[in-house]
Amino acid sequence: MTQTTMSLILDRRIDEPGNIARLRLRAADGAALPAFTAGAHLDIRVQDGATDLWRQYSICSDPSETGFYEIGVLRDPESRGGSETLHRIAIEGARFDIEGPRNLFPLAEDAPQSILFGGGIGVTPMIAMARRLQALGRDFQLHYCTRSASVTAFGDEIAASGFTARVIHHHDDQPETKLDIAAALPPAASGAHVYVCGPQGFMDWVIASAEAAGYPNDRIHREYFSAEVDATGDSFEVVAERSGITVTVGPQDTIAKALARAGIKVTVKCEEGVCGTCVTDVLDGEIDHRDRFLTDEEREDGDQICACCSRACGARLVLDI
Known part of the structure; x- marks a missing residue:
């Protein structure tokens, strides 16, 4: 769009x-x-x-x-x-x-409780969420995790926000403040929603913990601001159906770059499969998803691909482009 x-x-x-x-x-x-x-x-x-x-x-x-x-x-x-x-x-x-x-990371405003986990700079969307939840009078907690108090940003903003009592700080250099993820997560049966943003390892840990606690996927919300992605692999063909052009994507190539050389523009912004800008419809072929953007359900549908990093499992993909 x-x-x-x-x-x-x-x-x-x-x-x-x-x-x-x-x-x-x-x-x-x-x-x-x-x-x-x-x-x-x-x-x-x-x-x-x-x-x-x-x-x-x-x-x-x-x-x-x-x-x-x-x-x-x-x-x-x-x-x-x-x-x-x-x-x-x-x-x-x-x-x-x-x-x-x-907004690819929307807030479920009607949730009975919201638990926000922000790791480092990943706290930025959480601050906006906390402001909104406070205005709505909703129940929430914000767990803000940083390496130490000396590198913790937004202190003045949080202090003046009106929701300071709902913010729990966790610093790596203060063991007594370590995040106890099991204690931070309400029982899954409570209907609470979980939100997480931060470094990839931190996010994977929070998500895995919520899943192990019984949270369904639709109540675990995530936004990656970066991701380690390996976009390399075996060569394969991409057919741009509407354009009538076929290109070869080499071992070190990406679909978006191969199409661009043939004059077909796919808008790419993050180049890491986190922003969704390059999502393209797939008409045929099996996808090797490398992104962090599509949900598990969208991947199972097999009809969308992040052209900046994902590849084909087989020899050929047909795109609606």
């Missing part, structure tokens, strides 16, 4: 502990911005010299606020360049192309 690109102004930057920049974006003319729901993110174009990337950042501001969007950006020296560049060019007054907001 094509989205409108907005040009927004960086109105305020606050450098938080832990190499996190809190960035506030608004319209240049002060106009109201498109509404968003808790869990939504923005696609931000990061441009500087030879760098031209689209990256996704969760909105942490209050969903009731229409004057600005606020995001948190971790400066990660091991990233693929997006966060380092954004930290460098995020100067108050700078303009950024934005698409969205989009």
Whole structure:
């Protein structure tokens, strides 16, 4: 789906502990911005010299606020360049192309209880969720896990939020605060919903714990902001049915890149199978899913593929493109 690109102004930057920049974006003319729901993110174009990337950042501001969007950006020296560049060019007054907001991590607002787990920068969507749940008068807890108190961001925001009593901090260097996942999870029969965002290992642990406690998949909500993905494998053919073109995807290639060389554009943003931008319909063939975006049910249907990283199990895939 094509989205409108907005040009927004960086109105305020606050450098938080832990190499996190809190960035506030608004319209240049002060106009109201498109509404968003808790869990939504923005696609931000990061441009500087030879760098031209689209990256996704969760909105942490209050969903009731229409004057600005606020995001948190971790400066990660091991990233693929997006966060380092954004930290460098995020100067108050700078303009950024934005698409969205989009929500692939929606909040079930009618749940009897919501348990939020944020690992490091993964707390950003949880803050927006907590704001919304507080406004609705819902029962929730936010477990905020970081390496230490000295690198824990958003302290002032949480302190002024009105839901401080519902936030439980866990720091790796303070064993007495260690997250007891079994104690943090209400019984599955309670109807509670679980939300998790953070580093992949942390997320996998929380998800596996919730599954072991009997939580069904539709009450375990997750959003990966990055993932280790191996997009390599045996060569295979891709038939672009509507375009009438067949390409070969080599061992080190991806479907999106092979199609692009043949003149067929598949929009790719994250390149790690986490954002869903490149999802393409599959008409025939068995899929080797490598992404972290599609649900288990969607994978079982076998009719969608993340073209940035997933591959074919056999010799051929037919795409509706």
